[in-house]
Amino acid sequence: MVAIADCVGFYAAYHQSTEPHLKGAPVVALSNNDGCIIALSPEAKALGAVRCSAWYMVQEEYEAKGFRAFSSNYREYQAMNKRLMKIMARYVPRLETYSIDECWMDLAGINDIEAIVPKLIKDVKQLTGIQIRIGVAPTKTLAKVAINLAKTTPDNFCILDNSDRIQSALRCIAIEDLWNVGAQYAALLHRNGIRTAARLSVTPEYWVRKKMTVLGWRTLQELNGIPCLDLVEVMNPKKNIGVGRSFKKTTSDEQTLVDAATYYSFRLSEKLREEKLVATVLQIKLRTNKWRVDTAQHQPCMVFHLDKGISNGLDITKHAQQAVRSIVAANRKSRAQYKYMKFEINASGLVPEDENQILIGDQFDAGAKNRLSRAIDMINLQLGKGKVCFANNLSAWKQDTKDKYIMRQEYKTPNYFTDWNEAPILH
Template sequence: MFALVDGNNFYVSCERAFRPSLIGRPVVVLSNNDGCAIARSNEAKDLGIKMGAPYFQIKHLEITAGLVALSANFALYGDMSERMMSLAAGLGPEQEIYSIDESFISLAGVRDVTRRAWAVRERIARGVGIPCGIGIGPTKTLAKLANAIAKDAERKPGSYPAHLARVCNLAEMPPRELQTLFEQMHVGDVWGIGRRISNQLNVAGIANVWQLTQADLGTIRRRWSVVLERTVRELRGESCIAMEEAPPPKKMIACTRSFGHPVEDLAPLIEAVSEYASRAAEKLRRQGGLAGQVQVFAHTSPFRPGPRYSRSVIVPLVRPSADTSLIARSAIEGIKRIYEPGFELIKAGVILLDICDGSVQQNELALGDAFRDRSALYGALDKINTRYGRGTLHLAATGMNAGGARWGMRQERRTPHYTTNIEDIPVARC
């Protein structure tokens, strides 16, 4: 048995936890540089705002419909996510964190599952302030489907029976009821079935989930794939997808950003690239890896008029490393090599390639001071930045007003870092 615990409209719910005045109002959270909507409250969904809608197209709703648009506050969301995950983990013996707001919990040996799920939901709502939907089923695919039912039943009363709202356990449902439910659901609602396959299934006369569970496995495998066959088996209650407790280490780590304003000069470009290199190196150290090569790129906007520019270069490191200053130095060397004046650059990035596991490091002759092992230094730097906020300690090359002047992200509507910055802790006045 599995449960899927999922925060409702997660980014919006994080904002509401600290600003209750946002409850009941249409709220969207915008992507980097306040580009487009990446999270919507139910009220915003009801206004017809689509996922990914560009801000300039919905801006008028601020006046006509009381829409509140906020810049993404990822420091807040990341921290709230950790708090939510630690409470969700209490539901069963194993947890797989699937995304910032979703985790699978294996329920092996857990008794009284539905009642416990309600209790965990209540604990998360009270302790973290995030409303969750919990779906339960004999397989991960069914838990995911149950979660979709739990959320829709709550958001759109009448779409599903009311007792399935918020916590939905498919495992304890009578077969007749389950069939009626599955007949109501579109194949595109199933985890792992995208629009293309869902269209193909429709053409083949398989429109709802019930029809999919009745389909012939051999035909599904032959006409589609073993992956879809596995999905059908899972829908029938045969568990094929196991828990993955730790995600596999990444083979490539990228930090790329669009600038808040176009950049023409080399100096701010060097600052930006140093910052991205620092971030990428931090991620690399977190997974205990070493990078062999550093790729740097920069380009102009493909949409704006004016001369176009897009270049990238790979700078190999003398030996695999996770040292911020070595990686940043290579990135700076790279950007200097490809830089040309006269272009309005809107994006740059640093990508770490050729990543290997830090524990299989090769021994070699001492190569002098430049290769001093500074892992203790960076261990301390990472700890300080985790505790006191990103950028507390940073390379001087990233500039003194980190993310400042021109290349920094545009985030005009960001709320405070309520939970991760001591200056931003909300104060209650009596």
């Protein structure tokens, strides 16, 4: 048997769990730059809040109803995710993190599943304040069916452990709601009279394989209780890692753009070291506001192919600053006045740091830079982001300059899990 656990309105639930006075209050989490609603608490849904609504359009109406909105804080969400995974790992032999708010669990060898599942839900709620749902079934696809039904049960779980329960559940799932069935396949199945998961489960294999390729065939097999998708305990290495943020206001000022490049390059280097990877290709982009038809558009990009893989902040920042200065110099030469609203830096050609090819005579230099970067990571983790930086990067970390290129977060909560200085104090 396999199970999937899903957090209920994870981003909004995080804010309710770290701000206890919000328990029972309608809470929404906003996208970057406080643009749209991306997560809702059950209380917010009950009052009619709609996901993807532009916050500036509904703010007055929702605040009059007592809504509380919060800016997205992804590092905090990731920290809560790690806490959730550690708690759930106590109950199962194997676990696969599927997304920031979902994970698969292997229940092999667990006899009393109906007793374990509600206890797990209760413990997660008690230790984190996050409400989770769990769907249990013989295969991953059936577990996805189970968790859809768990949304309608007061116990927040559904167990499909026999053929009668499975068939009854499949009759309740519309084909467009079935996992791994996209819009095009759903339209194809509708045209052929297949409108529910139960109907698909009895469709001839040759037809499914011909019309839906091997992915559809796997879905068919899983609907009939034959596992085709294994749990992945060790995820494949990432192929690329990127950091990109929109500014509060558009700008053409060279120093502001260089500071933005410095700030986000440092974050990229942190991500690479967290994943224990090094990059052999760096891509730096600047973006104007594509929605403004009254201004000139410019999307410059520079790519650096490196002789060796890097993950330290010194080298990554040097390349990013060089790219931005080159772009600004070219604009100045052509007398162009572009106002940029976004900086992006992407690392690709990633290899594990212990497999990085070091150039002859460069081993000491690379090792020293990596050790220095890790030491800075440890200090900043304890004292706060940006407390230690390089002297030529200092202006990027000053609060009065950061406000020019850091995205809008007017409703940001403290970094309870990732900054000791902002951790709550009990009196």
